[in-house]
Amino acid sequence: MSSSGLEIGVVARRAREASLLSAIIPTERKNAVLLGLADSVEAAIPIILMMNNKDVADAAKSGHDERTLARLRLGKEAIAQTTARLRALAALPDPVGVVTLERPLPNGLMARRERIPLGAIMMIYEGWPLITLEAFAICFKSGNACVLSGGNEAAETNGTLGKFIEAVLKGCGMPTEVCQVLHRASREESLALTLEEALIDLVIARGEVELVRAVRAHSRVPVIAHDRGVCHVFVDASANLEMATRICATGKISAPAACNATECVLVHRDIAPSFVPAMVGAYVGAGVRVLGDAEVVSLAPAAHAAAPEDFGREFLSLTVAMRIVDGMDEAVAHIDRYGSGHTEAIITADERSAAWFTGRVRSSCVLVNASTRFNDGFQLGLGAEIGISTQRLHAYGPMGLEELTAQRWIVRGSGQTR
Amino acid sequence: MSSSGLEIGVVARRAREASLLSAIIPTERKNAVLLGLADSVEAAIPIILMMNNKDVADAAKSGHDERTLARLRLGKEAIAQTTARLRALAALPDPVGVVTLERPLPNGLMARRERIPLGAIMMIYEGWPLITLEAFAICFKSGNACVLSGGNEAAETNGTLGKFIEAVLKGCGMPTEVCQVLHRASREESLALTLEEALIDLVIARGEVELVRAVRAHSRVPVIAHDRGVCHVFVDASANLEMATRICATGKISAPAACNATECVLVHRDIAPSFVPAMVGAYVGAGVRVLGDAEVVSLAPAAHAAAPEDFGREFLSLTVAMRIVDGMDEAVAHIDRYGSGHTEAIITADERSAAWFTGRVRSSCVLVNASTRFNDGFQLGLGAEIGISTQRLHAYGPMGLEELTAQRWIVRGSGQTR
Numbered sequence: 001m002s003s004s005g006l007e008i009g010v011v012a013r014r015a016r017e018a019s020l021l022s023a024i025i026p027t028e029r030k031n032a033v034l035l036g037l038a039d040s041v042e043a044a045i046p047i048i049l050m051m052n053n054k055d056v057a058d059a060a061k062s063g064h065d066e067r068t069l070a071r072l073r074l075g076k077e078a079i080a081q082t083t084a085r086l087r088a089l090a091a092l093p094d095p096v097g098v099v100t101l102e103r104p105l106p107n108g109l110m111a112r113r114e115r116i117p118l119g120a121i122m123m124i125y126e127g128w129p130l131i132t133l134e135a136f137a138i139c140f141k142s143g144n145a146c147v148l149s150g151g152n153e154a155a156e157t158n159g160t161l162g163k164f165i166e167a168v169l170k171g172c173g174m175p176t177e178v179c180q181v182l183h184r185a186s187r188e189e190s191l192a193l194t195l196e197e198a199l200i201d202l203v204i205a206r207g208e209v210e211l212v213r214a215v216r217a218h219s220r221v222p223v224i225a226h227d228r229g230v231c232h233v234f235v236d237a238s239a240n241l242e243m244a245t246r247i248c249a250t251g252k253i254s255a256p257a258a259c260n261a262t263e264c265v266l267v268h269r270d271i272a273p274s275f276v277p278a279m280v281g282a283y284v285g286a287g288v289r290v291l292g293d294a295e296v297v298s299l300a301p302a303a304h305a306a307a308p309e310d311f312g313r314e315f316l317s318l319t320v321a322m323r324i325v326d327g328m329d330e331a332v333a334h335i336d337r338y339g340s341g342h343t344e345a346i347i348t349a350d351e352r353s354a355a356w357f358t359g360r361v362r363s364s365c366v367l368v369n370a371s372t373r374f375n376d377g378f379q380l381g382l383g384a385e386i387g388i389s390t391q392r393l394h395a396y397g398p399m400g401l402e403e404l405t406a407q408r409w410i411v412r413g414s415g416q417t418r
Numbered sequence: 419m420s421s422s423g424l425e426i427g428v429v430a431r432r433a434r435e436a437s438l439l440s441a442i443i444p445t446e447r448k449n450a451v452l453l454g455l456a457d458s459v460e461a462a463i464p465i466i467l468m469m470n471n472k473d474v475a476d477a478a479k480s481g482h483d484e485r486t487l488a489r490l491r492l493g494k495e496a497i498a499q500t501t502a503r504l505r506a507l508a509a510l511p512d513p514v515g516v517v518t519l520e521r522p523l524p525n526g527l528m529a530r531r532e533r534i535p536l537g538a539i540m541m542i543y544e545g546w547p548l549i550t551l552e553a554f555a556i557c558f559k560s561g562n563a564c565v566l567s568g569g570n571e572a573a574e575t576n577g578t579l580g581k582f583i584e585a586v587l588k589g590c591g592m593p594t595e596v597c598q599v600l601h602r603a604s605r606e607e608s609l610a611l612t613l614e615e616a617l618i619d620l621v622i623a624r625g626e627v628e629l630v631r632a633v634r635a636h637s638r639v640p641v642i643a644h645d646r647g648v649c650h651v652f653v654d655a656s657a658n659l660e661m662a663t664r665i666c667a668t669g670k671i672s673a674p675a676a677c678n679a680t681e682c683v684l685v686h687r688d689i690a691p692s693f694v695p696a697m698v699g700a701y702v703g704a705g706v707r708v709l710g711d712a713e714v715v716s717l718a719p720a721a722h723a724a725a726p727e728d729f730g731r732e733f734l735s736l737t738v739a740m741r742i743v744d745g746m747d748e749a750v751a752h753i754d755r756y757g758s759g760h761t762e763a764i765i766t767a768d769e770r771s772a773a774w775f776t777g778r779v780r781s782s783c784v785l786v787n788a789s790t791r792f793n794d795g796f797q798l799g800l801g802a803e804i805g806i807s808t809q810r811l812h813a814y815g816p817m818g819l820e821e822l823t824a825q826r827w828i829v830r831g832s833g834q835t836r
Binding site for chain 1: 441442521523527529534536537619620634635638640641642658661664665668669672772776777780781782783784785786787788789791792793797798799809810811812814815816824825826827828829830831832833834835836
């Protein structure tokens with residue numbers, strides 16, 4: 001499907017019609033597709049890496065920065081992680097038809113609430129091409145049809161993955177329209193699809209702030225945003241400092257461009273003199289640039305002076321912000337002001353501090369003595385995720401199978417009226 | 419607060435700040451407010467009816483049609499029904515803090531998911547002034563702050579109810595900012611509030627299609643729509659015809675302007691010769707105008723010929739559409755094409771037909787042998803409802819307490835990293 005030849009109305013109607021079919025595919029047939037896809041992707045790792053290399057080279061040539069390249073570049077391990085997620089999804093129960101409530105009413109009616117698919121889902125995303133596989137897998141297992149429109153910088157990789165999906169669907173006797181991977185769709189074409197409110201049930205926007213803002217401003221279909229992860233770690237006065245150093249360090253280093261990476265460390269003043277020099281040393285030793293407030297810099301001259309706008313920034317690179325706070329109140333006020341509602345952690349040995357922090361901070365995931373990087377659908381047992389929602393509506397945090405369903409009522413009676 | 423003096427930024431910021439307070443009010447104190455409100459409203463029924471009479475008279479004078487007047491006019495029974503709902507809400511469990519999942523993870527982390535309020539909710543609505551009380555009560559019990567902007571045709575009634583809410587909050591030592599009832603806000607002012615995406619978490623639009631469309635087109639905050647209820651009853655060949663007549667008749671007559679009123683009856687061809695004349699007779703006898711297709715009119719000349727656009731219409735008056743269909747496939751195709759996803763019912767004695775219909779039709783509530791009018795939060799045991807969502811996202815169908823919460827994760831560890 002070429003950019004010029006994309007007929008928006010046809011894509012939308014096809015998605016809508018496919019959603020009537022995908023809603024009633026039996027669980028075991030859906031699982032067979034996911035397992036088949038995992039196998040065929042694994043068998044084709046060299047081809048996928050070759051196409052990915054092409055995308056990365058093209059992106060570098062056209063001047064994309066290292067942050068974009070990091071989000072684009074695949075390795076064997078990442079692909080293996082994704083096929084593991086496809087298999088995990090196959091092993092999870094099917095959410096469609098699950099009864100979430102059953103209640104006899106005083107007038108003799110029997111009411112039950114059950115899960116149905118959302119319908120036709122459109123996803124507009126950037127970077128990381130393996131999203132294509134995971135997004136299809138989650139939509140498909142939850143009975144939805146999907147239209148996937150990835151970034152053009154990943155066009156070759158996404159196109160290749162789309163062909164694997166199509167081939168496996170065909171091989172399993174499924175309608176291939178349940179997953180339409182758009183090839184080199186322009187921004188205008190993707191946005192045009194978000195106007196099809198009668199045919200598309202949900203738009204997921206996953207990427208940088210500008211993309212999400214454009215989709216939100218344009219769409220007539222309800223939008224779920226997966227955008228900024230400005231994740232904080234607060235190191236309390238009672239923290240085990242060795243543990244705190246490890247959690248803060250790996251939280252940035254293990255995946256600097258991930259949305260659940262630690263972007264800002266808040267340090268309780270009481271422990272700053274011992275913790276800050278050690279922490280800055282650990283970061284600098286691992287190649288991380290630390291942007292600290294004046295006190296941080298005076299305690300650890302290897303840190304650079306932060307500009308005001310460095311707080312609240314999602315660096316997506318080997319950079320982290322650091323600030324000293326008077327205590328929990330100031331830490332929470334900082335998070336309220338600068339956070340994005342994604343993930344925050346507290347490192348503390350004090351039960352009451354942990355309870356106060358988790359009660360007061362209302363991000364999609366709040367952790368005690370653990371890395372921000374655990375806010376992830378696979379890590380939390382959802383099998384995989386189609387994104388991490390930073391809005392409270394519909395789904396907050398990692399979106400897995402259940403989050404791609406709606407609940408509706410079925411009521412049985414014997415002639416009741418009112 | 420007068421229309422000209424309304425400072426949008428102040429209202430939005432006040433709602434946001436109030437939402438931090440409302441989130442942590444203990445259950446028993448919230449219940450005391452609801453019970454106090456029920457008492458004070460009951461004690462003031464004559465005043466409320468007086469103000470309501472003024473609104474109705476003004477609306478009639480300024481040329482509003484009977485449909486609008488019907489949605490505006492209150493009676494003692496309606497107020498008593500609402501105070502019963504306030505008491506039912508007080509008796510229901512508090513959704514805030516409810517743990518919906520608790521799971522140890524293989525790496526020793528303990529993850530749980532719990533309900534938190536959505537935050538600051540803005541509701542833009544028309545007609546029925548008792549929505550003001552129910553909307554406040556549901557938002558408040560679920561820990562949310564709210565801004566309520568009702569239609570100007572109900573300004574006096576809504577203003578009076580707002581004063582009762584304020585007085586009860588004050589009397590119970592609560593911050594009155596948790597409920598801001600806007601007085602005679604212009605459409606522009608209400609819409610301006612929907613741009614405050616950093617301060618308002620959810621906009622509920624409840625009213626006619628034009629209002630909902632305007633809010634959706636304008637808002638930067640996620641919107642839940644409560645708009646059209648184009649509810650169908652399909653009378654199957656095996657239906658008990660006496661039961662079918664009763665369900666179809668009361669489904670329209672008992673509340674012609676309600677969103678869950680029956681708007682269209684689909685009749686299986688096999689029983690049309692006996693059912694249609696009896697049904698049309700029952701309707702006409704009760705003052706209901708029937709708009710039928712050619713076959714309906716030929717079987718029952720008291721019916722009027724329907725225009726094509728009469729199918730898919732929400733009449734909101736003593737009018738109903740009727741059509742003869744070849745069977746379930748045609749009935750479902752009609753609903754797919756003309757329905758609004760609100761409520762549909764089948765009248766049948768055949769178990770398999772019931773199962774097929776409820777499986778195939780995916781409206782927010784599908785009923786077997788019962789009236790469409792049971793798709794209502796109070797009837798389904800939710801205590802009350804802030805609206806009936808006709809979109810699948812976040813909440814589908816009646817929105818009660820749970821539907822005004824989000825779920826977030828709390829994860830406790832002992833130093834885990836990845």
